[in-house]
Amino acid sequence: xxxxxSTFMFSMLCxxxxxxxxxxVLLIVYSFNHSKIVxxxxxxxxxxxxxxxxxxxxxxxxxxxxxxxxxxxxxxxLMGTLAGLALVRFGRFRGRTLFSGMISAPLVMPEVITGxxxxxxxxxxxxxxxxxxxxxxxxxxxxxxxxxxxxxxxIIQSRLTGMDESLEEAAQDLGAKPLRVxxxxxxxxxxxxxxxxxxxxxxxxxxxxxxxxxxTGPGSNTLPILxxxxxxxxxxxxxxxxxxxxxxTVAIGVILAGYIMWRQEKxxxxxxQMAAADKLxxxxxxxx
Amino acid sequence: xxxxxxxxHRPWLDPEAEPYIKIQGITKRFGDFTAVDxxxxxxxxxxxxxxxxxxxxxxxxxLRMLAxxxxxxxxxxxxxxVEMNDIPAYERPVNMMFQSYALFPHMTVEKNIAYGLVRDGxxxxxxxxxxxxxxxxxxxxxxxxxxxxxLSGGQRQRVALARALVKQPKVLLLDxxxxxxxxRLREQTQYELMNIQDQLGVTFIVVTHDQEEAxxxxxxxxxxxxxxxxQTGTPTExxxxxDSRFIxxxxxxxxxxxxxxxESGKEHxxxxxxxxxxxxxxxxxxxxxxxxKVWVAIRPEKIxxxxxxxxxxxxxxxxxxxxxxxxxxxxxxxxxxxxxxxIIDITYPNQxxxxxxxxxxxxxxxxxxxxxxxxxxxxxx
Numbered sequence: 001x002x003x004x005x006s007t008f009m010f011s012m013l014c015x016x017x018x019x020x021x022x023x024x025v026l027l028i029v030y031s032f033n034h035s036k037i038v039x040x041x042x043x044x045x046x047x048x049x050x051x052x053x054x055x056x057x058x059x060x061x062x063x064x065x066x067x068x069x070x071x072x073x074x075x076x077x078l079m080g081t082l083a084g085l086a087l088v089r090f091g092r093f094r095g096r097t098l099f100s101g102m103i104s105a106p107l108v109m110p111e112v113i114t115g116x117x118x119x120x121x122x123x124x125x126x127x128x129x130x131x132x133x134x135x136x137x138x139x140x141x142x143x144x145x146x147x148x149x150x151x152x153x154x155i156i157q158s159r160l161t162g163m164d165e166s167l168e169e170a171a172q173d174l175g176a177k178p179l180r181v182x183x184x185x186x187x188x189x190x191x192x193x194x195x196x197x198x199x200x201x202x203x204x205x206x207x208x209x210x211x212x213x214x215x216t217g218p219g220s221n222t223l224p225i226l227x228x229x230x231x232x233x234x235x236x237x238x239x240x241x242x243x244x245x246x247x248x249t250v251a252i253g254v255i256l257a258g259y260i261m262w263r264q265e266k267x268x269x270x271x272x273q274m275a276a277a278d279k280l281x282x283x284x285x286x287x288x
Numbered sequence: 289x290x291x292x293x294x295x296x297h298r299p300w301l302d303p304e305a306e307p308y309i310k311i312q313g314i315t316k317r318f319g320d321f322t323a324v325d326x327x328x329x330x331x332x333x334x335x336x337x338x339x340x341x342x343x344x345x346x347x348x349x350x351l352r353m354l355a356x357x358x359x360x361x362x363x364x365x366x367x368x369x370v371e372m373n374d375i376p377a378y379e380r381p382v383n384m385m386f387q388s389y390a391l392f393p394h395m396t397v398e399k400n401i402a403y404g405l406v407r408d409g410x411x412x413x414x415x416x417x418x419x420x421x422x423x424x425x426x427x428x429x430x431x432x433x434x435x436x437x438x439l440s441g442g443q444r445q446r447v448a449l450a451r452a453l454v455k456q457p458k459v460l461l462l463d464x465x466x467x468x469x470x471x472r473l474r475e476q477t478q479y480e481l482m483n484i485q486d487q488l489g490v491t492f493i494v495v496t497h498d499q500e501e502a503x504x505x506x507x508x509x510x511x512x513x514x515x516x517x518x519q520t521g522t523p524t525e526x527x528x529x530x531d532s533r534f535i536x537x538x539x540x541x542x543x544x545x546x547x548x549x550x551e552s553g554k555e556h557x558x559x560x561x562x563x564x565x566x567x568x569x570x571x572x573x574x575x576x577x578x579x580x581k582v583w584v585a586i587r588p589e590k591i592x593x594x595x596x597x598x599x600x601x602x603x604x605x606x607x608x609x610x611x612x613x614x615x616x617x618x619x620x621x622x623x624x625x626x627x628x629x630x631i632i633d634i635t636y637p638n639q640x641x642x643x644x645x646x647x648x649x650x651x652x653x654x655x656x657x658x659x660x661x662x663x664x665x666x667x668x669x
């Protein structure tokens with residue numbers, strides 16, 4: 001009976017994993033296909049990787065995507081943190097509920113609508129004040145900041161609500177002026193949250209196809225836009241190679257993050273044991 | 289300072305002494321709720337003053353007003369003659385030890401303790417020596433490079449204390465300083481706290497809900513209820529002469545008898561119990577009117593319990609049967625049922641080790657209760 005159940009569980013697990021990973025494995029396998037027609041196997045080769053690396057368009061798109069992602073993540077973290085601070089630490093100011101609702105609106109708004117409305121904004125602006133004169137890096141970055149910021153604000157908000165407010169009071173009590181409290185206590189404690197926000201904003205920006213394709217202009221292709229536009233004309237082996245590189249990069253990132261978290265957890269457990277051991281020492285000392 | 293050496297330890301009795309902290313008519317309202325209601329209090333230099341009360345009585349709010357985290361709705365606070373109302377928290381000569389300790393998680397023990405000194409702009413060498421000195425005093429030298437999460441509860445408590453003390457504040461505010469420690473550690477830490485206070489001579493204000501803690505620690509206690517101080521005095525004064533039934537029951541426990549005054553004089557009061565007409569003779573005088581409704585409170589440990597009748601007298605005697613016995617080792621609690629149905633609590637020390645394992649008296653046994661004329665207290669409300 002028990003054996004039966006474990007076989008069932010095992011096959012379910014295999015099915016689940018297969019469902020998740022077979023498409024990606026297929027993609028990786030076909031990226032090493034020598035044949036020009038994707039579904040027909042023509043032998044193992046690095047041919048399409050070579051094509052990929054020699055294509056200047058791909059490099060430009062990658063560079064643009066990374067540039068946008070970094071600038072976006074940085075600004076979104078900055079503004080999102082400020083918004084989170086305002087919402088949690090400034091008490092009840094006029095319009096707080098409205099602000100709090102509006103900050104999370106981009107999270108639920110369909111991307112198509114966000115993209116469309118931003119496009120309209122940029123067109124109107126360029127008509128009236130002549131800026132932005134052309135759409136590309138600047139407009140995509142601004143568009144990305146508007147929605148990434150909301151995610152950062154939510155992360156910071158939850159970190160702040162979980163933070164003991166008496167830490168800030170203690171700093172003040174010890175002679176730190178409000179700005180000092182922010183730089184000495186609040187921000188260092190928020191740092192992990194800000195890093196998480198930065199990484200999330202970075203990923204969101206790299207991922208985004210819909211909003212970017214609305215607000216981009218001629219000649220400014222981010223990586224997702226490039227991939228999508230090429231795939232529209234049919235499956236292409238060089239895109240398989242590109243996708244494989246992305247998958248491997250992401251996998252390495254995830255494994256690395258997992259390892260770091262595992263090590264931190266170990267460290268935390270060790271610290272706790274250490275503190276408990278000291279306590280025992282202390283007790284025996286006093287009873288002796 | 290004072291001519292009378294006794295007054296040096298009891299400055300509140302000296303009419304010439306100038307209070308160090310003056311709280312004048314302080315009120316704090318949050319919307320419709322009055323947390324602190326028109327409170328006045330003088331605290332003298334070097335005192336270890338406890339504010340005792342249940343949760344929500346306003347004691348923490350008052351403490352936070354002293355620290356500068358809350359602004360009073362009305363009233364003034366003076367520390368060492370300086371009005372505090374317009375001085376922000378970071379410039380006040382007070383430091384606070386928080387209930388949660390509020391240690392900065394990203395700094396080592398050393399950095400936590402040095403933080404206040406760094407903010408004061410002292411030079412590195414001075415900071416170093418002051419920090420080392422205080423770390424040594426709280427016996428944390430071997431832990432100075434650790435972060436707060438690497439410490440046990442008792443160690444964290446001492447870091448918090450050191451951090452608040454290292455700036456040598458005029459007043460140290462302690463919010464439930466021992467609340468997070470287990471019972472054994474708490475008892476030991478109580479005495480450490482008193483020693484440190486004695487060594488440094490800093491004025492301490494302690495907020496607590498634990499009456500035993502307040503009794504052990506303080507020079508004086510103020511009991512708070514619903515935003516007001518209802519009695520202020522030394523632990524002995526509060527325990528031995530509570531001025532209301534609330535206090536008599538809040539601090540320790542008491543047997544309370546309702547009655548009315550039969551005789552009232554300079555030297556004594558005679559009260560007749562409403563329930564069974566028994567007489568209570570109290571040997572301290574009062575200015576009560578005859579027939580006034582009063583309550584007589586007697587502490588459980590002040591009642592003598594005996595199997596044989598005491599010397600015949602018409603007052604301060606009761607007869608009952610033992611209803612329940614609680615053996616606690618060093619003492620026993622007896623519940624004695626009187627003929628009129630009232631149950632009297634008696635605490636009796638087990639001074640003699642019973643040979644057969646018997647109690648002083650047994651269940652269902654007839655017992656005689658008596659007490660000294662000085663033991664009972666007359667309460668008017």
